[in-house]
Amino acid sequence: MSDIQAQGEILLAEPRGFCAGVDRAIEIVERALVKFGRPIYVRHEIVHNTYVVNDLKSKGAIFIEELSDVPPGATLIFSAHGVSKAVQAEAAERGFNVFDATCPLVTKVHVEVAKLSKEGYEFIMIGHKGHPEVEGTMGQLHEGIFLVEDVADVAHAPVTRPDRLAVVTQTTLSVDDAAEILTAVKARFPQVREPKKQDICYATQNRQDAIKVLAPQVDVVIVVGSPTSSNSNRLRELAERLGTPSWMVDSADDLKAEWFEGRPRVGLTAGASAPDVLVQQVIERLRALGAVGIRRMPGVEETIEFPLPMGLGDKSMAEFAARRSGS
The missing domain is CATH 3.40.1010.20 (4-hydroxy-3-methylbut-2-enyl diphosphate reductase, catalytic domain)
Incomplete structure (x- = not known):
């Protein structure tokens, strides 16, 4: 039976x-391995999948959390989740050859935070504490961005400028949970500014x-x-x-x-x-x-593609094509 x-x-x-962001991030690592040879250093898991990470390790990627573990002059890739301004600055100071695999939809959130911060806004971020995307987004500012994980957290957000307050979210949240938390934010801060297009990807x-x-x-x-x-x-x-x-x-x-x-x-x-x-x-x-x-099941057909960083985007790269096909 x-x-x-x-x-x-x-x-x-x-x-x-x-998704397109994951495809792009993996391709960035694989292209860097072809162009620069092993090892290629990647800060944090390029995407959160054991199979993908182990496959890239077998090809010569080394995953690290601290930039002090990367030797001088090495090629370094930021994961799809994004990194803080402090990590970007440290990588530049250490002189690494950097490629940024941050998902463009996460980068959109970073750009929004930077833009509105210059206009005097504080931020509430809806997300999960400790997730690298949340750390990267909150790390775009030194202060003035407050994390809420659930409806209860909204009541305790130490906002000082409720008339200059914006909300951003982690891109991988539950759509329904995020909507519930956003409702609570709007109830406490009626003037809060929402993104023109929701941050959830x-x-x-x-x-x-x-x-x-x-x-x-x-x-x-x-x-x-x-x-x-x-x-x-x-x-x-x-x-x-x-x-x-x-x-x-x-x-x-x-x-x-x-x-x-x-x-x-x-x-x-x-x-x-x-x-x-x-x-x-x-x-x-x-x-x-x-x-x-x-x-x-019937469903939405996804056709979105994201461009590769400068220096890795040669689609005619024969060696790369051969590596991907396994030949």
Whole structure:
């Protein structure tokens, strides 16, 4: 008897997996390895995915947290999450050959903070304490930016200029949670300035919207993503909130047969930093457990691409193409 009941079906969320910012960040590291040779140093995990990080390590990337661990004259890449002004200044002072893989949508938030700060604004940032993106955004200023993680924190934000207050958010939050916190901010600070376009990125929004379609139609949801991935965690939490049991797995090896007992319809998605190869491995494991069909859900088609930094953007780079194809 199979673990997934007879005629068990896998429903694939659309969209899922890599977003344009993650694709760009990985490509920056791979191109730098081709152009400058190993090792290439990367501050923090380039994206929050174990498979991706280990793959890049095997190709010659070295991941560090402190710039003091990088030798003079080395090539250094900032992760997709962005870095503080202090880290940027230290890297310049140490004379590294720097490439910035910060997601352009995170950079947009940094630019907004810099612009409004010059106009005398303070900021409330909605995000998760300790996340590198939050540290990078808050590190754009020496003072005047206050982190709130939930509605309760809003009451304690030490704002001194409520008439010159703006709000920014981490790009990978739960859309619904962020909206709830923003409502509380606006209730306490009616004059708060919101971004012209919300800071939560298109990929985070699209993947959460896809879960809202997927979860009610299945018996269990599997999210492919690493424990450190904020957007992957939000997908699992959202499915649970919608009443569907959900688990997050770093790889197919993490799947447990008992999750699928009496649950023939399996929903499958992947966080924005999880490569499709992991999704395919999970599908094969689910087939081994008894799933017999796969159906792709309708969803938004993502066509966004971000340009590469100067010095890495030669699309005709034959050596790079050969490396990516594995030849």
